[in-house]
Amino acid sequence: MWLPLIGLLLGILIGLLSPVEIPLGYVKYTAIAILAAIDTILGGVRAQLEARFDLTIFLSGFIINAGFAALLAGLGDLLGLDLYLGAVIAFSIRILDNVGFIRRDLLDVYFRRVKRARDVTG
């Protein structure tokens, strides 16, 4: 359970310490990367709760989703349209969906536990 936390801290540390400047035009790609990461994490948590986690799907989903969103943003740059907003919205919706599913899964787990406890005591 410590490993993901260490990874998060490591990433934050590198990000804070590395002198990488993101040019203003690439801020949208960063936004997509962050959203893809959040979406993937939440999707992974949900899959874990539903006991159908798959590392391949997990990582490939992260990479492919982020890559396509980046392509979309690049295309938007070429066309002069804010197409990356579409990716941002899609990711946001997925994130909120996942949050919703996670909430339900957690509630399910909780109620099952309560019921089981009741069964045991009762």
Next chain:
Amino acid sequence: MTVARPVVRPRLPWWQVGLTVVLAVGGYFAATQIRNELEIREHLRIPSTRLNELAIRLQKQERRRASLEAAVGELRHQVAVLEREAAERQSGVARMNREVSELRALAGFIPLEGSGVVVEMRDSPRPIEPGDDPNKTILHYTDIHAVINDLWAAGAEAIAINGERIITRTGLTCVGTTILCNTKRIAPPYAIVAIGAPARLLAHLQRPAGPAEILRAFGFPLRLQGLERVTVPAYRGTTQFTIVRPAGEGP
């Protein structure tokens, strides 16, 4: 794949490894972004979301500046052109002033001086005897005109008679016993002042059968003087043209 694995294996590594990677990447980007954003706010004191607006404003100002610079260049060019024109005009004015003063000298509008001669002519002092024609004892305008004409012919550059400048429009005529020059009455003795080479003028006047010889032959006292410095006054008469205009101009 993980789902298919036996339950005895702890499922910890796989999803935790994936989560770690994704968290590391996400954390990295988020941290970098936050750091950048903080730097932007610290330096510019505005959130980066306003940067687009500022960029557009900057572009507008730069376009404006470019057009103003172009205008400055154009105006500087105009100034240079105008300065050159002004300089040309000034030198033109100076040239025209010189020309005007030369023309004024030529036209007789300014007093002139130089070496020359003075010719003094008087009516004949011989008393008129009965039967004599009085016309033969007084100077006629033709006599004066003959002298003036010979002076011009000898290369005189300016001539005045009794203070009346001879100009291109000067007419000599006589009314009764008086002579009119520039429509002003002149009376004997007649002093004709001419600027020119004295020796040449005198020689021409005194040539055989020249005016001096003829006048002396008819008994008119004549005095010829070559002088180092004589002055000729300016023309004082009318300068108005009423009929002439430069040819080829106007209707």
